[in-house]
Amino acid sequence: MKKLIRDPQTVVHDALAGVAAAHAGLLRVQTDPDYVVRADAPVRGKVGIVSGGGSGHEPLHGGFVGWGMLDAAVPGPVFTSPTPDPILEATKAVDGGAGVLHIVKNYTGDVLNFETAADLAQAEDIAVETVVIDDDVAVKDSLYTAGRRGVAGTVLVEKIAGAAAERGDDLAQVAAIARRVNENVRSMGLALTAPVVPHAGVPSFDISDHEVEIGIGIHGEPGRERIEWEPVDGLVGRLLEPILEDLPFTSSDDVLLLVNGMGATPLLELYIAYDAAASVLRERNIQIARSLVGNFVTSLDMAGASITLLRLDDELKALWDAPVETAALRWGR
Structure with a gap:
């Protein structure tokens, strides 16, 4: 294994130090417990939004902290859910008096630990709502979940x-x-x-x-x-068919x-996959109103790709188009 790391046991800590150094104008990194919070948090009178999960999926979630998207992100160890304590502290850090939304991918550890943190926050008079993301049509249950997994659709929920x-x-x-998204x-x-997990x-x-x-x-x-x-073209068809039917x-x-x-598939190939998907949608007279191509929800250094379709209405289009300024997604400001 050859990776640009110092020590397999400190990869998350070391990466957070890099995030703090690279994006000081956008966000702050808190350690012990670990979370990433937008630089101007808490924003008085605004609903705070917190997400998180195991590290290794970057830029999800820390790369989406900033104006117009997440107020805080809580990273766990690689492929391991964060514990309730940092989730609670992140929730408190973004509470501007209007309550806090937790956006949680449907993995058992994430759901349980965010639920515990929400209970603790509510005991401190912070209103919390939780939305669980389960956009993956591949399997009903997996090693990590009861019900469908939360995957790349999470980015669209967080942005909108x-x-x-x-x-x-x-x-x-x-x-x-x-929830509508x-x-x-x-x-x-x-x-x-x-993928190769560093400590493995x-x-x-x-x-x-x-x-x-x-x-x-x-x-x-x-x-x-x-x-x-x-x-x-055949591979993209195998992904799109169950999506379109579901x-x-x-x-x-x-x-x-x-x-x-x-994580390890170049943009050259992702754009070829996009072209293949667009061809299928054209054949079905489904109109592509908005597009996004790149690495947004990764699996460390896995070579591969995912396809996500979101059915849009006028309000969702307007919210997608609204300005955003984060480390990994920005337009309009």
């Missing part, structure tokens, strides 16, 4: 809910917007290689050079099936198409 909070919506309204977003991914030092699963895992999770969990490699999407829909890299 963040815009709603920034425009002054109250806690119930921001939570309702987040979750109800209208679907994702599915594939893996060409396995070896790939998290075995996959040959001529195989592809369809429906992989962002921690390297198994998917629906393992197949022989085939060209990109909601279902129809020819009357405007959508946001996200092609997300899993």
Whole structure:
């Protein structure tokens, strides 16, 4: 294993130091307990938004802390949920008197620990709402979850809910917007290689050079099936078909198409995958109204990609287009 690290046991601490040094104007990094918070938090009268989860999915979640998106992010160890204590401290740090929304990917540890933190915050008179993200259509249950996993759709929920909070919506309204996005977003991914967790030092699963895992999770969990490699159009079709059927999407829909890299797939390939997905949608007369391509929810150094479709209405389009200024996503300011 060759990685740009100091020590496998300190990768999260060391990365947080780098985040603090690189983005001092946007955010602050708190340690012991660890969380990332926007530089001007708490914003008086604004709903605070907190998300988080295991590290290794960068830029999720710390890269999305800033104006128009998250107020705080709580990183756990690599592929391991943060404990309630830092979640509670992050919640307190962003409470501007209008309550706090927790956006939680549907993994058992994340759900339980955010739930405990919410109970503790409410005992301190902080109003908390929780929205659980479960956009992955690949499997109903996995090694980490009861029910569908939360994957790349999380970014879309965080951006749109963040815009709603920034425009002054109250806690119930921001939570309702987040739930609406979750109800209208679907994702599915594939893996060409396995990720290497630093403290393990070896790939998290075995996959040959001529195989592809369809429906992989962002921690390297198994998917629906393992197949022989085939060209990109066939692979993208295998991801899109269950997505399109699940909601279902129809020819009357405007959508946001996200092609997300899993960490080790170059943009050259992601744009080819985007073109393949766009071709399928054109054939079905589904209109791509908004697009996003890049590495947003990764799995360390896994080669692979995921496809996400969000069904849009006029309000969701406007909230997506609203200004945002974070380390990993910014426009309009």
